[in-house]
Amino acid sequence: MSLSRAQAWPLLMCVPAVALFAVFFLLPLALVMMLSAYSFKAGVGIVPDLSWANYAAVIFDGYYQQLFFNTLFIGVTTALVTLLLGMPEAYVLYRMRSPWRTIFLLVILGPLLISLVVRTLGWLILLGNQGVLNSALMAAGVTEDPIRFLYSAPAIVIGLTHVLLPFMVIPIWTSLQKQKSSVVHAAFSLGASRRQVFFRIILPTALPGILSGTMVVFSLAASAFATPAILGGRRFKVVSTAVYDEFMSTLNWPLGATIALFLLIISLGSLMLYNRLIERRIQRWA
């Protein structure tokens, strides 16, 4: 089969992208899959024997089940909290007039300009045992000994929410912006109260934005490493920190690869399921 020049050109233009994808995504993924079938022996290292042992270990070990549960819990909770904060924030932004809108858009995006680690360390200072919050509580006589906020699921959710909020606000805001202001006027004129307008008009028309926002936030939260590592410490473990441990501390790369693959499969699976559920509701009108 030979291609005419006109046919070959577009294919040729795809080559750099495909090559990049292959080299930096498919190849490492294939290597990780291969690695997951190997085993690790203390004092010997990685042994290239093919088995399902790592998979069995991850599936049947309650410890890893807990890790996956923790990870999904963090992902879902962060998505929900960012949604609860982001929806009103996006709405306020949508209602603002310039120049305020531009200013507040910058305020919302501002945190993205600061290193993630720095922002997370900020929470460490706020939530630490001798941190701002505990000092205030102790000074106020609420508690005598510091309350441990850090190294727990709430600490991670707080940190991730702060980091990921823009990823929720921006798509919702974009969705709202597509909506004509007369739609809101129409609803009011038909007798809707502010509440009804929000819940029956604004919220549903923001659904496409909510869908992409929650998906992005969930994926980023479930795969986040720095924030859980710093704010979860070693007490509240998630999959990404466990993978890091296997690779960097235990040197059991095959097991680390297996856990990483499971995270990929579970995240992808839950996102596809969620996408189907929402997409079905909005595809006819959006």
Place this chain on the structure above:
Amino acid sequence: MAFLELDGLVKHFSSFVAVDGLSLSVERGEFVSLLGPSGCGKTTTLHMIAGFQEPSAGSISVDGVDIVDVPVNKRDIGIVFQNYALFPHMTVADNVGFGLDMRRVPKATRDARVRRALEQVHLETLAGRYPKELSGGQQQRVALARALVIEPKILLLDEPLSNLDAKLREDMQIELKLLQRELGITTILVTHDQNEAMALSDRIAVMHGGRIVQLDAPYQGYERPETPFVAGFLGKANLFDIAASSGAIDWSRIAQSGGPDVSAALGERGALLCVRPEKMAFCGPEEAYLSGVVATRIFLGASWLYQIKVAQFGTVLVAEQNRSASDKVEGSAVHLRWEPGHAALIPGDGQ
């Protein structure tokens, strides 16, 4: 007291005055248009009636009750927007039923009323569709049904037909007029399209600079414009400056033949005589009030439109009904007159 009463309405946005002391009385069941160019304050007036904007001064009352302090959702006013403003995530039936849901109408009644409203706009077969699955004209009908189904006291139409193509727009005008008559609903139309205003309205309020400059039935407004602005905005007009043309036109002859008596206006600065192009007629030189040369000739199907160069007045428009092929080629000399009663005198500023 009229059904809808606007009294001394003023709206300013910081230093800009959008509406400047507007008063208007609309009878129950009447169809009134607010006609004017963009920026004349017509949409702002509509928004104040709807409740989207609060007047800076003045009052709005419906059936004798002042509604300025009544919130939008309690005003019982139906609105059709230029861009239809349908709820994209609801079916046609749910769009129409929304207002009834807000009023907690029982389901059976609601469904019956939605069906009836959709029948009125001939959309009963599309009840299950979503707005994006409809054409522009269909969306417009849904918007109308949605506004009417709540049986509002007043129907406000905000340039409702301007997004439709010309053919569809004419059909919709007739349909809208019939429906409005049948329901007897008090209606305010905002438009910049004089044809639409004239086709639909009982009365037209021509607006300019935040005020109503003339309020009249379409025919009266067209035939007897009171200001040059109205004359120019409601259709095409030839305006002759009486004072400046004393030597060019034999005004006494016009007066003798029963036309408006311009003798009083001769001394007035800015007094104008308005003659519509279709009232102009070609004639022999001895009867002529004006003479000139055909500059351009345009065939419009139903009529011929001529631009005629007249020495003292520049270009004069003449529309001649298409009864036969035109023999007045460009460059030929022509003579013009009109029936004296067809001219309207627009007074000057009294100087």
Place this chain on the structure above:
Amino acid sequence: MTNFGSKLFSALAAGGLSLVAAQAQAQGKVVLGSTSSTTMSALNERILPAFEKASSIEVKNVAGASAHHLARLQAQQGNQELDVVMLDDAIMAQAVSLGFCADLPKAFLDTFVPEAVIGGQAVGFGLNAIGLAYNPKVFEQKPWSAPTSWNDLARPEFKNRIAVATISNGYGLATLAMLAKANGGSEDNIEPGIAAMKKVAPNVVAFVDSTSKIPELFQTGEIALTVWNNNRVKLLADTGLPIEFVFPKEGALAGVSYLCIVKGSKNPENARKLIEVMTGTEAQKLYATAFAGGPTLKGLTVDDPSGLIVDTARLRTLVELDAKKVQANREEWARRWAREVER
């Protein structure tokens, strides 16, 4: 692993683990993987500059935790970026058994006391003791009695005031092993250690990956007690921080900081020169004054005004762990630690 696979892994992992380009091949260079803070000041201020000047060999210093250097060695097998690595005892034993270290000449090894040599590959450049470090100011204020035993880590009044390194870190391993020994266990029977650690856990505000976080936690008053070595405590005390080292009554753990030349090093000659200077008499005297590092060269004695230095004689009074047994059980300990202690 297949040759192709291992090369790819190495290449990818090298990219991920380090931004340092593998440019050390050039003449007159050597790459050192050093373990963070303890030795840093002495190395950077004195020893390395002097070495560079005298030998005109450029030293590239890559700092990091022992465990991470080991991971780097595994990742870059076949294309090692590091020429010399500095690792804590347990990690060095692992590195030697995994075959990451090159053999050293017998004559060179013979200049060290036998306690400071692993196999024929790694030599110690400093002796230390792992024990308890506490903040005397906080203890006085409370007042709490100064800690004397490994089991003091479990005292209920220390709730949320302790930091312990995690099990992948030498100090975490030491804490678990010493608690086992203090409670009737051993390298073969870790159960008592796990049981004791479960009691310690509520006191632990943070299980740290790297002890480089410890100074900050002491500084802010977040913690008042930790498991650490005398070198680190001396270094920190010299900066004016209220910190004191305790040799627990069950015995402190003997610790050695090791160096080895990486097998497959691209600059073996330079590496040998560097290791000689870093373990030389001159350097060891400096370690003693800078951070109470105990000498490892046969016959070398140093002044000890602080009373903290662990020399060979004192080392023999400390508890030693059986490296082979630790090696064999390490993975299982880590498994149990993650599941039962860190929660």
